[in-house]
Amino acid sequence: MKSYQQIISGNKRTDRTFVVIGLLVLLIAMLTLVALILDLAIQGLPRLDWDFMTNFPSRRAARAGIMSAWVGTTLVMIVTAALAIPLGVAAGVYLEEYAPKNWITDIIEINVTNLAGVPSIIYGLLALGLFVYGLGLGQTIQVAGLVLALLILPIVIVSTREGIRSLPQSMREGSYALGADQWQTTVRYILPSARPAILTGSIMGLSRAIGETAPVITIGALTFIAFLPPSPVQESVPFINFDWLESPFSLLPIQMFNWISRPQADFHVNAAAAGVVLLAMTLLMNSFAIYIRYRLRKVL
């Protein structure tokens, strides 16, 4: 028969083994990521300069740039964020705070979760049929923004709900006890407290959207385009215009994919440089979210 001492030291050994395995797994994941980023950076960074950012695509690798691609990606992400975040948060709040608990809500919940697993090309086909042909919106920035917003909507909804669900019930009860109604409770207490989770979910969604190619190729994103969409600001009243929503566009991942499949090695370097820019844009988005979270926490 084992003594307690033996049992305890055995369990401790299991603990230590698990920590070592966990560290190893983490190390493998991190090393792969670091290797990928380093490889991209070593190849791409020397190619990055002002000209590369401000030139249009060209048949000569040394003259080619990503102007139309990064502008397209930025504008599409603005549309995506403007649509997906308000809609996703509103849907999440409704499902968590307002929806009656019955079988219809259950079905909606199951479907929202399932939607997160639908391959992105399916969204592309839906958008092609519905937005491009059905509603006649054309192969434009607004359609790309719409389809990517649909794609990440489940991520935003689910993370909003997780954030709300983790709040203690006592918070709501305290608010009601002070005489607040449900709307006041939601807007003044629930949403601000769930904000970190909502921001994290939104950034996860946008980071996924920024790298997507399949759905945007389906709806007609271009590979060569040597002009920019009309500027969103103008000199005359009302100073902003939305013509750019109707513009044809290209995106960074599409430009990368085109370059990487070219025969000339110089284009592969261009693809790596475009990859660095894409990575930088994703990190920029992330740090923006962290900044907002930090600012708002101070206010609260």
Added chain:
Amino acid sequence: MKAVSILMSAALGVTASWSAMAQQMVRIDGSSTVFPIIEAVAEEFQIEYRGNYRVTVGVSGTGGGFKKFCRGEVDLTNASRPIRNEEMALCVENGIDFIEMPVALDALAIAVNPRNDWVDYLTIAELKKMWEPEAQGRINNWNQIRESFPDRALELFGAGADSGTYDYFTQAVVGREHASRGDFTASEDDNVLVMGVANTTSALGFFGFAYLDENRNKLKPIPISYQGGAPVLPSIETAKNGTYQPLSRPLFVYVNAAAADEKEAVRKFVDYMLDPELAAELVKEVGYVPLPLEAYEMAQAIFKNRRLGTVFEDGSQIGVSIEDLLQMEGGR
């Protein structure tokens, strides 16, 4: 608020300024093989007519391009094979008349690993033995192809089934478009095929000539013997003079005839694309084989006279030399 205003303007639809701009826009889509040529033409065209015309080029593949073209969504489509009957039916259904023009040649190169010292040449019959559907699971060794070949595993690399390259290769080698064995390493990205052949001693693969040319140190091109003729290596010269057969193929651009009549930008673009000297220079620069000057002149005439339809009513034809092509085009 932002979302509301965006939705509002989305609902308003195309604004006046944009429909005016669409007039000056040439919309192009289609084959990824032809893309580098059209990219080069579009680039120069926009420099030449700075600010006056705009060109957009998408890459939906030859088949995807024809789909958009026959719905009237694009003015030009690039194709690495002639239009198919069912695609033509869609065009007819939508009342789209088109003009077909060859713009360049591409040679499909057959290549092996540089360490492969046993293959000196291959015949089309031997290639067929490797690639036909019946070979699946049965032909796995080099010594099954020719008795003098060593006992080495045969590993095949080729273009994926969605590409025009695959269609042309199967038509030329197997004799039926879209028919081949399924157990080979397929990729839509020719660089992946080049890597595969470069890293596998007993491999054989096929890809566009530009990929061979850029990777001469990693690949060994194989001369091809057709109908008992002397084996011929792929090169710009042999593709141009028609001796590299049947694996050199014409590349096409299809123009929507109504768009050419209505839009000045489309007319200007096609004229620019077919300018014999400029075309030959640009095509060569991006790694393809230019047509002889008189072929571009002939294409100019086809466009000018708006000769509609295709000369390939029975689908892709193999072994079409430029002379044949010119005669076919001229005989319409």
